Amino acid sequence: MRHILITGGAGFIGSHVVRLFVNKYPDDEIINLDKLTYAGNLSNLSDLEGKPNYKFIKADISDYDAIRKIFETLKIDGVIHLAAESHVDRSITDPFSFAKTNVIGTLNLLQSAKDAWRENYEGKLFYHISTDEVYGALNFNESRFTEETRYDPHSPYSASKASSDHFVRAYHDTYGLPVVLSNCSNNYGPYQFPEKLIPLFINNIRYNKPLPVYGKGENVRDWLYVEDHARAIDLIFHRGRVGQTYNIGGGNEWKNIDLIKLLIKTTDRLLGREMGASEKLITFVTDRAGHDLRYAIDASKLRNELGWTPSLQFEEGIDQTVRWYLEHQEWLDSVTSGEYQNYYRRMYGE
Ligand code: NAD
Numbered sequence: 490m491r492h493i494l495i496t497g498g499a500g501f502i503g504s505h506v507v508r509l510f511v512n513k514y515p516d517d518e519i520i521n522l523d524k525l526t527y528a529g530n531l532s533n534l535s536d537l538e539g540k541p542n543y544k545f546i547k548a549d550i551s552d553y554d555a556i557r558k559i560f561e562t563l564k565i566d567g568v569i570h571l572a573a574e575s576h577v578d579r580s581i582t583d584p585f586s587f588a589k590t591n592v593i594g595t596l597n598l599l600q601s602a603k604d605a606w607r608e609n610y611e612g613k614l615f616y617h618i619s620t621d622e623v624y625g626a627l628n629f630n631e632s633r634f635t636e637e638t639r640y641d642p643h644s645p646y647s648a649s650k651a652s653s654d655h656f657v658r659a660y661h662d663t664y665g666l667p668v669v670l671s672n673c674s675n676n677y678g679p680y681q682f683p684e685k686l687i688p689l690f691i692n693n694i695r696y697n698k699p700l701p702v703y704g705k706g707e708n709v710r711d712w713l714y715v716e717d718h719a720r721a722i723d724l725i726f727h728r729g730r731v732g733q734t735y736n737i738g739g740g741n742e743w744k745n746i747d748l749i750k751l752l753i754k755t756t757d758r759l760l761g762r763e764m765g766a767s768e769k770l771i772t773f774v775t776d777r778a779g780h781d782l783r784y785a786i787d788a789s790k791l792r793n794e795l796g797w798t799p800s801l802q803f804e805e806g807i808d809q810t811v812r813w814y815l816e817h818q819e820w821l822d823s824v825t826s827g828e829y830q831n832y833y834r835r836m837y838g839e
């Protein structure tokens with residue numbers, strides 16, 4: 490039995506990766522390690538409780554002693570590292586917690602893996618999940634980010650992720666640690682914390698609350714359905730070449746304002762409202778400081794080497810996503826009220 494440590498498994502993307510791995514690989518033990526910050530919602534994985542190949546550990550990756558102990562006691566073969574502070578707006582007001590978790594936390598995992606594996610790297614892999622935001626911002630006429638694009642992060646969030654990427658590569662180059670990295674574009678889908686654009690706006694439309702559009706809404710993001718990201722992670726973990734980086738993206742660029750109009754159209758239709766009725770909720774607000782203009786990913790390396798392609802058309806994915814949030818209003822309510830934070834105590838009695 491292989492022991493796979495997934496960090497940040499109670500978060501948005503992590504929960505999809507943990508579910509995929511627990512169900513697809515019954516002979517592997519999947520260990521979900523998460524601090525359960527405000528972004529960690531263990532109830533997202535309630536369907537996995539009691540499965541023999543699933544284990545949850547509450548721990549903070551910035552606690553070196555705790556992480557070392559976990560590597561010493563559990564025979565970890567592979568790491569899929571997703572735990573991070575992930576919201577750009579929070580990084581602007583609290584950059585230190587981004588450095589602590591994203592940089593020091595990653596370093597703690599690398600050092601613990603290196604020491605536990607003692608240069609016997611046969612069958613071992615450290616997979617680091619990163620973001621396209623490390624490449625900086627594109628103009629409208631510039632070509633998409635490739636794996637060779639120079640790093641140029643602008644927000645404390647992207648600077649902390651860039652730094653963690655550099656540490657991962659340094660551990661490969663210096664100590665021979667078997668690593669693989671991927672840098673993905675913006676994800677959307679079920680279980681995303683409603684501080685990010687898509688779930689926040691669906692919830693606000695539902696409750697007729699203002700939709701705060703930063704600046705003129707002209708920034709462009711490249712959106713990918715979260716389960717397509719999870720499938721890419723599965724492929725890269727099992728078949729990616731050691732030492733390599735893979736870009737993951739949907740080839741699906743949307744200007745924020747156009748995406749917001751699509752969300753309004755879809756949500757109004759599903760709520761039985763007059764088409765476009767909620768456009769009056771659009772409220773242009775002060776732009777985000779250092780707001781990157783455009784992200785766009787060239788995922789041809791992943792497509793050519795490992796045969797990955799996104800499975801969903803965006804309009805279809807948005808339709809499914811809006812339906813999911815409207816049908817899971819109790820999930821959104823438990824998150825916005827903070828009730829979700831009681832789940833761990835109820836289940837694990839701590
Ligand atoms: P998220 O904020 O939803 O989840 C992060 C998880 O990490 C939470 O469960 C949280 O409790 C946990 N965590 C935070 N600090 C921790 C700590 N110190 N110790 C242990 N656990 C801790 O984030 P997400 O959107 O699921 O993103 C997951 C990863 O994917 C991140 O590394 C992020 O940079 C990367 N990524 C995200 C996107 C996106 O669009 N969401 C795109 C590309 C890459």
Ligand code: TYD
Pocket residue numbers: 577578675684685686687689701702703706708709710745777
């Ligand atoms: P977000 O979901 O925070 O992801 P990221 O900053 O990592 O790309 O934001 C997506 C885009 O939407 C980004 O250009 C900022 C913009 N945005 C708004 O206009 N209003 C909002 O309330 C939020 C949360 C984001």
